[in-house]
Amino acid sequence: GELGALTLDGCYDDYLALAGPTWRNEVDATVGLELGSHRPGRQAEHVRAPLLVQIADLDRSAPPQAAAKAAFAGRAEVRHYPCDHFDVWPGKDWFEPAVRHQLLFLTRHLAPAAAVGSRSAVEL
Template identity: 60%
Template sequence: MKADPITFVSGGVECAASHFTGQGDALATEAGRPVVVMAHGLAGTVDSGLVPFAEALAAAGLDVFAFDYRGFGLSGGSPRQTVSMVGQLEDYRAAMSAAAKLPGVDPQRLVLWGTSLAGGHVISAAAGRSDVAAVVALTPLVDGLAAGRHALATHTKAEMLRSTVAGFRSKLGAPVMMPVVAPPGRLGAMTIEGSMDDYLAIAGPSWVNEIDATVGMELGGHRPIKSAGDIGCPALFQVADFDRSAPPHSSMKAAFAARAEVRHYPGDHFDVYAGKPCHDAVVAHQVAFLTRVLG
């Protein structure tokens, strides 16, 4: 399925997106088709694993607007490869506004779709909005403090201290860059056994294995779980029960607060992507959920 490249502006920066046009009229009304606003997780780009999800949803009759955050992938912005939770949420909301203006879509039926870090952003972005018709949070990271405690099971204290020191150095002086994924024992944002192979398996040509070390500080203050109770539309939370990156127990607390439908999968954080054991079930559940609540 061919996607159309499109740009939009967030914070004065030109951001890149891909528009997948929904097929058929199964979910269309006189106002148009629903549109999915789709974003990736930590340092992720549209060409790194999102396209199979976008194509499946478009085939089911939804338009999809998948975008890169500023400073990542095909989007503009400087500094590059630096995560700002405030900035990414601003980008997400700007993408919602841009998606609502697409031809043939219903601006009052936005679907917010996010995986991992963006699985938390969609909670914050949906809270208190009347134009959001549904939310899909895939292996969402909803509580940075809980994620830090969760990481103690898979990282040594020395490894975590090294990342923290690098973050402070970057915050106080010249930027300190480190890999997004690295082998266990090395400096990196994700060093769990197997995570490097898993991420590289979905990495697209615009993806860069580099991130500002301040990401740990940003994650510490990332708590969209506090807004989960303010979601006023149907929500689907898809939880990997053996997720070593996004704590499943935090996802469940957020899902309970959001009165969400929950689906569980017997896998880890990356097992939801194409070619992995849980992918087909994850996609089927998304299509069934959205077809039901939007039809």
């Protein structure tokens, strides 16, 4: 065998579909050290800006429970999708709903107050 990251069935094909022809199937070994200590939930409580957390409930690559914990700590708006990690990316079934939720979130929090009531800010 070979060493690898995100080696679950389908991950390689999903990466290829996203990355394009210039992607090199390599990762620096230190990324394992970084991911091992990556705990977004510990910092989420300090975020003061509006926060949107989108959770793929069937995610096999990034634990949905960790995302939910970070969302709770950050008082985030949470959207759940009954899908796996890459299913919210372009070309997948949950991409359009995920993007629509992002646009709604951004419109609600970034649009001028007068434009929020109208659909002219972003046509959804």
